[in-house]
Amino acid sequence: MTEKIVIAIDGPSGSGKSSVSKAVARHFGLEYLDTGAMYRALTWHVVRSGASLEDPAAIIAAAEDFPLQQGTNPDAESILVGGTDVAEEIRSPEISSAVSAVAAVPRVREILIQLQRDFIAGASAGIVAEGRDITTVVAPDADARLLLTASEEVRMARRGLQLGGTQNAEQLKAQVAERDAKDSRVNNFTEAADGVVTIDSTDLDYEATVAATIAAVQKQLNR
Template identity: 60%
Template sequence: MAGTAMTASGLGEGTSAGVRAHGSVGSGEPVRVGRPLVVAIDGPSGSGKSSVSKEVARRLRVAYLDTGAMYRAVAWDCLEKGIDLTDGALVEAAARALELELSTSPDHERVLVRGTDATDAIRDPRISASVSAVATNLGVRDELIRRQRALISEHGRRIVVEGRDITTVVAPDAEVRLLLTASEEARLRRRGAQLGGTQSDEQLAQQVLERDAKDSAVASFTRAADGVYTVDSSDLDFEQTVTAVLGVVHAVVDGRSTSGA
């Protein structure tokens, strides 16, 4: 089945190598109680993946995994240790040895690296400008994908997972697979607002467009693969986007058609 679009109006268009999860997963109306519900969400920078995915996880009462935070944590750890990000072997080794604790609650973001709270530090523009060197390292990707799959299993396969190649590589067998996208203009505007207007147009373009171009060399997140639904949020506000994503989830779970509405 080819990638399927959706419109706002309706459906149609440990050891140190481990990751420990903690925290409750919010409240809302549970779906498929006692059965797996993995919602895999891909999308480019500034498409709203993180904020929308958190709210979807909260309303479905499942766990939430921000895979991008894991790559940022590796980048932050390497920079703190003075590791040259162009040295692929050292960066891969750092990823395999990474001591990481990552919250999987949509209500509580927390990232601990070697026991240090790096929740805010990994969002620094310095990390945004450096993380592609980590995300395009195939050894790092192999290690983090292994950890991501372990977390999906740890949560009984009831989790919203968002990132770059979730629908095709990390969780191609997810019950719901979805691409959340938006126009270039909308993505730049949203990322600028998210950063409080602290970045110039050039800096925003580097963080959003240039990073996507680099990451697309090793991950697929700009075009829906077969069987993956698309939600274009360019002209949607936050609540409309959440509603659209939940509409896909419920339609797929209920076995309803998602074409032509």
């Protein structure tokens, strides 16, 4: 790539955003930003600090003093909070069940949205940023904007495989359907906004989904 480009990818839980976004980043030689991991890392920070998830002021205080170090290499996930590697812990059921409460605080969203924009601005060649409101709020002027989705049944199955079978059906439902329901009160990540291309991977395997996403991105870049 000779010019810096920004690719924004949104979608519900278990839609394959992370794995597909990483593949897209590799294909175009770009950095990669997992904004969902950022919210999870902040939730870990809030829980570890002992703040109540029912105390918005305490959550905001934790967000304003959030010592995050997050890498943008699509081949090497790196998420540290105050020097502690939290990459595995932020995927636990405890954090998954708490993240919506943290993300629902308006001031917290303002803080993290600005942080995400700083990451995007600092990417020299460009970046693939994925999450729930990247196409509409964080980077509405991105060079390519996509919504990646799939049926709830398929998304739950994929999340189960991603977690290595460590979660039971009830935990998977909480991580996928229930979390989506909570987060949808804050932003709409199930329907594409104007100008956003939808990729439905319900009947596609990983390779086909990546190919369809890359083709959609390339088409938008060539406009």
